[in-house]
Amino acid sequence: xxxxxxxxxxxxxxxxxxxxxxxxxxxxxxxxxxxxxxxxxxxxxxxxxxxxxxxxxxxxxxxxxxxxxxxxxxxxxxxxxxxxxxxxxxxxxxxxxxxxxxxxxxxxxxxxxxxxxxxxxxxxxxxxxxxxxxxxxxxxxxxxxxxxxxxxxxxxxxxxxxxxxxxxxxxxxxxxxxxxxxxxxxxxxxxxxxxxxxxxxxxxxxxxxxxxxxxxxxxxxxxxxxxxxxxxxxxxxxxxxxxxxxxxxxxxxxxxxxxxxxxxxxxxxxxxxxxxxxxxxxxxxxxxxxxxxxxxxxxxxxxxxxxxxxxxxxxxxxxxxxxxxxxxxxxxxxxxxxxxxxxxxxxxxxxxxxxxxxxxxxxxxxxxxxxxxxxxxxxxxxxxxxxxxxxxxxxxxxxxxxxxxxxxxxxxxxxxxxxxxxxx
Numbered sequence: 001x002x003x004x005x006x007x008x009x010x011x012x013x014x015x016x017x018x019x020x021x022x023x024x025x026x027x028x029x030x031x032x033x034x035x036x037x038x039x040x041x042x043x044x045x046x047x048x049x050x051x052x053x054x055x056x057x058x059x060x061x062x063x064x065x066x067x068x069x070x071x072x073x074x075x076x077x078x079x080x081x082x083x084x085x086x087x088x089x090x091x092x093x094x095x096x097x098x099x100x101x102x103x104x105x106x107x108x109x110x111x112x113x114x115x116x117x118x119x120x121x122x123x124x125x126x127x128x129x130x131x132x133x134x135x136x137x138x139x140x141x142x143x144x145x146x147x148x149x150x151x152x153x154x155x156x157x158x159x160x161x162x163x164x165x166x167x168x169x170x171x172x173x174x175x176x177x178x179x180x181x182x183x184x185x186x187x188x189x190x191x192x193x194x195x196x197x198x199x200x201x202x203x204x205x206x207x208x209x210x211x212x213x214x215x216x217x218x219x220x221x222x223x224x225x226x227x228x229x230x231x232x233x234x235x236x237x238x239x240x241x242x243x244x245x246x247x248x249x250x251x252x253x254x255x256x257x258x259x260x261x262x263x264x265x266x267x268x269x270x271x272x273x274x275x276x277x278x279x280x281x282x283x284x285x286x287x288x289x290x291x292x293x294x295x296x297x298x299x300x301x302x303x304x305x306x307x308x309x310x311x312x313x314x315x316x317x318x319x320x321x322x323x324x325x326x327x328x329x330x331x332x333x334x335x336x337x338x339x340x341x342x343x344x345x346x347x348x349x350x351x352x353x354x355x356x357x358x359x360x361x362x363x364x365x366x367x368x369x370x371x372x373x374x375x376x377x378x379x380x381x382x383x384x385x386x387x388x389x390x391x392x393x394x395x396x397x398x399x400x401x402x403x404x405x406x407x408x409x410x411x412x413x414x415x416x417x418x419x420x421x422x423x424x
Contacts, residue, residue: 025073030050045404047401050071050402057384058407058410058411060339060387062258062259062361062399063362063396065264066258071316071319072263072315075311075315097310099287101297102307105313108314108317108318109122112317112320113244115244120268120296121269121296121298121300122268122300123299124266124267125257125265126234126254126255128267129267130155131158133230133251133253135161136280137281139162139168141167143168144194145199146192146197148206151203152203152208152232154234155234159201171197173189173191174188178209179355185211186214193227199229200227200230201230202230203235204233204236204254205233205239209352210352210364211353211358212353212359215231215247219250228279229248229249229250230251231252231253232254235258235362237256237259238256238259238328239258240361250271251270253267253270259361262317266313269296269299271295280299282298328401329360329361332361332399333360333361335405336352336361336362337359338405343363343367343397343415348366349368361400363396372392375387376388383410387411397411
């Protein structure tokens with residue numbers, strides 16, 4: 001039951017939301033195609049204007065969640081406006097996507113990731129995709145899954161659930177901190193493989209340290225031993241250029257809301273071919289789940305969901321493609337190398353690989369005696385800078401393409417100020 005106070009509160013919230021929505025929908029011109037060659041700083045500054053993040057806010061935590069830019073938000077809002085009119089052409093056509101193949105949305109993303117549409121299933125997040133793999137992969141008690149000691153909880157916990165319920169063994173190898181080269185990682189994986197190893201499940205880009213693992217070499221190692229290879233690619237789409245069929249892995253999961261800046265609530269599961277699909281059972285089932293002719297599409301049969309999110313995904317792909325993933329990746333890496341080098345100059349211990357092939361857009365450093373959580377709270381509460389890391393003193397610094405060096409220099413100055421304030 002509404003009282004006067006709740007009604008006025010709702011009215012106030014609505015009056016605030018309307019201008020915010022209008023601001024999000026306001027078109028801001030994208031930079032001219034040739035501006036990058038003429039004035040690179042102006043080019044990236046123009047792209048920064050596509051994001052609603054206030055000018056005084058610096059987000060060095062895209063590794064957790066990105067911000068959807070104006071073209072993506074417009075696609076989402078337009079999608080809701082269109083679908084909620086309920087004027088779809090067919091009598092069985094409704095604004096849900098859980099019962100259709102929706103190649104309009106699957107194919108652009110499959111193309112973007114170097115895959116075929118029949119290999120790609122779009123889900124709601126990376127956790128859901130990882131759970132499909134861990135819960136559905138055909139294994140018996142005593143069989144082993146091999147993973148690193150740097151997996152995200154959304155990658156590790158589905159396997160721990162399988163372990164507790166069915167006796168599957170979760171075995172870990174220790175990632176070097178930092179790995180000097182690809183061989184340092186490959187040798188540890190190879191040494192940890194046993195006759196019981198059925199699947200290798202590792203991150204393509206470590207959520208803990210930002211190391212870009214040698215995915216193609218790991219997939220080849222697994223294949224040579226008759227082991228299935230699976231990668232948690234939560235950080236990869238939009239950070240680096242990915243060609244899934246070139247990598248040659250069997251399974252690959254990920255999310256699009258971080259570095260691709262797509263809609264929150266979008267994830268995916270890639271399955272290389274029918275031989276892998278036959279070994280991964282659906283663990284969410286509705287009509288169509290058991291039709292092998294649908295290939296990867298059958299893993300999308302999860303019931304009603306939200307098609308405007310996929311409209312936003314298409315817009316995110318279009319924006320990234322218009323910029324060019326090679327250009328985005330180079331910019332991401334340039335900024336990460338800059339912040340990493342500056343932190344090392346300030347005495348930070350590097351957990352970022354010295355091998356350029358193993359570095360992306362995340363620089364990770366250890367900064368004792370600075371307490372990470374204390375610094376993180378101080379930076380955000382007082383200076384509107386977001387960072388993240390791990391206790392006690394690890395900082396994970398993510399550098400999306402729209403940041404400027406001035407943003408990074410502001411963080412560096414405040415880091416120095418905090419250290420002096422704490423007598424560190």
